[in-house]
Amino acid sequence: MEIESVQLPFGQPITEAYVRRTRPEVESLFGSHPAEDTDWKRRAQWLKDQSANRVSAEQLATTLTRYNQRFNDSDEVKLAIEAIGNGAPVVVGGQQAGLWTGPLLVIHKAISVIAAARHAAELTGQIVIPLFWIAGEDHDWDEANHTLIVNQENQLVKIAIERPKGNRTSVSRTKLQQEAMLEAVKKLGETLPDSEYKRDLIASLTSFAKLSDNLSEWFAYTMGWLFGKQGLVLMDSDDPALRKLEGPLFKRMIERNDELEEAYQCGADHIRELGFVPQADVVTGSANVFLFQDDQGSAVGERTLLYKRDGRFENRKGTVAWEKEELLRIANESPERLSNNVLTRPLMQDYVLPVLAAVLGPGEIAYWALTGAAFRSFDMQMPIIVPRMSFTLVEAAVTKHMMKYELTFENVVNRFAEYKEAWLNGQDRYNIEARFDEVKQQFAELYQPIMDLVATVEGGLSALSETNKQKIMDQIAFLQTRTKEAHARQFDASLRQLDRIAVSIWPDGKPQERVVNVTVFWNRFGRSWLDRLLEVPFDCLGSHRIIYL
Template identity: 60%
Template sequence: MRTESVQLPFSQPIVEAYVQRTHPGVEALFGSHPAEESHWHRRLNWLKAQAGKRVAPERLAEALQAYNKRLNDYPAVMANIEAIRSGAPVVVTGQQAGLWTGPLLVIHKAVTAISAAKDASRLAGTAVVPVFWVAGEDHDWDEANHAYVRSGETTLTRLAIPRPKGGRTSVSRTKVAPAAMADALEQLGSALPDTEFKRDLLEALAGFASDCDDLSAWFAAAMGWLFGKHGLVLLDSDDAGIRSLEAPMFAEMIRRNDELEAAYLRSAASLRELGYSPTADVAETCANLFLFEADERMLLFKGDDGFRNRKETFRLSREELLRIAEHEPQRLSNNVLTRPIMQDYVLPVLGAVLGPGEIAYWTLTGEAFRALGMEMPLILPRMSYTIVDRTTEKHMAKYGLAYRDIVERYEAHRAAWLKERDELDIEARFEAARSQFAALYGPVMGMSASLEKGLGDLAADNLRRIQEQIGYLEKRTKEAHARRFDSALRQQDGIALALWPDNKPQERVLNMTDFWNRSGSAWLEKLLDAPYERAGGHHLIYL
């Protein structure tokens, strides 16, 4: 298998400092680093010593088994759940559910978790299970409801399911009609080019849809299809079985909410002292918990007499919220700052695979972990990949394009490539025409202005309009010239669309169906066999 390591720019300075270990203060925010083998053993020992303070493995295994039996019933998954029942630690990753798994970065997270669990098993000398935490409790429908695929050589198509009528509740609780799922699949079938893999892909997705009535379940079924045989255990954070396990920690978060607020504020202050800005909101009086009320997921804030929503149209006392935690935990939900703590309470987390944005906001949670007598798990930067299909690779060689040419200077390259083939010297001739006209027109402008002041302004405006018309003709002339090279430009634009679509990394845009349709499972098998690095990295994967 051919791969190529490429260092992309870090989107978050604090993530760069953590990954490359250039700032001891940043590393101290996490308390450990995956490059240190001793930190793995220390975390493993801590998990064993604190086992009684987490969800009992037997209860966790029962909840996981019930959920995975429905959507991810593969022998390797059930074997891994039994390992969890016996006390095995986990490497966990997660993401909000997305249409047909969403952007490829979701796939990269799962691949990293599987690879990291294998690596940790060898390192620790014990079974380590990969787990994917489906953030079904999130309510951002517009983040979950769509997928992008290439529907032609240079066309990017967005496919989406409109939000069903009803409240702003979680994605897992938003019911999607079978007709809406069928319509989305019909759109996908129309968008994808015809290949030998297309029919089986659409039939598989349709089969999952027939057993699901929400996007989270459809997401989980697709993830199971992709990764079930590799033992990836799935967990929906909005699953009733998981919610019942979370009740004691919800109660603890409510009772000690002031302490947690102070902890988050301390972490934010520490970040600023180190020269970094917090990437998640740390607001005073925010409870960092959501409550489901009348089909709405509302963020809670603290008031003098209990808790309230942002608009203060809903209130309940601390005692009432504690009763909900005890008897109706399914009505409670975590936010971005409390989710890491809840995850660590539910699961025996040896390591958490995170993307750059997540690593940045986890810097705000260290003090909160410590406030509750917990320790942050090892933070594992996820691997990222760019898949290079054979057609794209062939065209890159044909036009002498490297990956960095596409990422850093494609538009400049495209313009230069066209200019090299401009035997008419279009740009220079139009520039000469503009200069000559300005030279001829200058004396006329001066003469008009000398006769009447207002004519000077009119002449200047007239010059601007004429220059605009010359520019317009130049643009149309260049377009006509470019059409002579239509086929070659489409191939080059196709390279850009495949590797850096919409001027973004491939993993943040394209959906897995795009690659499955082109090469079946080959692309995924190569990702699973790709090099794994504990500190993350980016690889080009050539199909």
């Protein structure tokens, strides 16, 4: 397997400063760095010392066992959960449940979690368990409900499941009809090219659909199928059994909400002082906690962000409100009605799990930078933040085409459209562009005396002559376009090869991992490509690798 390392833009200046260690004051926001071996050992010892301040290992293991027995019941996972019950720390990463896992970056994050756990075990000399946190409490349905597939014609095809009618609630609480799920799998089968792996792929996804009531469950079955043998433990943030473990921290969040808000505001102010823009909005008056309504008529089940006004907690419009004592009662008796936002989830994760390290994407690292003061205010420490590894998978046929057209990865990413046009122009033995431009210039020169004449006869005709000239020029341009299209059709095979390169490596003008679904590569290669990725050496700085399959 040939591997090439490249550096893609981070997209987040603060993340780049943290990963590359260019500004110590940014690194201090996080309190540690994955490149420092001593930080891993220090964090591992801190977890042991603070075990009494988290959910008990036994309770956690019981909850994880119950969940994974259904979705991820491999011997390797059972052993991993047993280790957690005996006090083993975890490396955790998470993502919102997407259709068939969503874009490839979800797969890359899971691989990063597994690799980071192995790395941590070697450094600390103890068992470290990889764990994937399914963000089933999120309610962004339009982000979770679809995936993009490359069809036989190398076109991107979107497959989506419409949200059932009803209030906006979490993905895990959005019940799907079997018919809709099976129809999506049918469309996937029609979209993917035929291959030796297609039948088993479609059969597996169909069987998982028949066992699932929602996207989160379908996601969990798929992730267990892909990574169960690697000992990757799964958990759903909207699992009612997990919520019962979270109740005490929700209570603290409600009791000390003003202090929590102040900590997040302090974090945002500090980031601005360093010259960066905070990734997440720290909204004045926000409680940074959601509530699932169950007693407000038409809003039953809706996931509602709470705001503090006049000593009470209200929805954004102020149409419904809850007293503080009522929320504390909910935290004690019905914690499944509460839910975290992006700022409180890191705290909850650290309370529930013995988190040695968290594997995050660039955007996640940027908003975790806001949470340092909140960790400290709750007598916690931020875990080691590990940037996830990322990959671009390049098939052998695509590599062959790139060599044929002398295209590099950087060419495809930054200048593909210009390269494609230049290549096509280079095949033009008729010199179409120049000859039409010459005709346009000649026509303009020949027509100018006529325009001068009509203006002399009557000044009002000047505008008419200009309009007439433009119509003729437009017709010449139209013929020029049609001629170039006819010429391009002579090179359809080559243009298809060029387009295949672009769709494979940089689809829709974006990194492959942010667009294409896992089924595209499973259909083409079976499991071999995933096994190869799992063998890629861990990189604590999360570099981007090109994997030539």
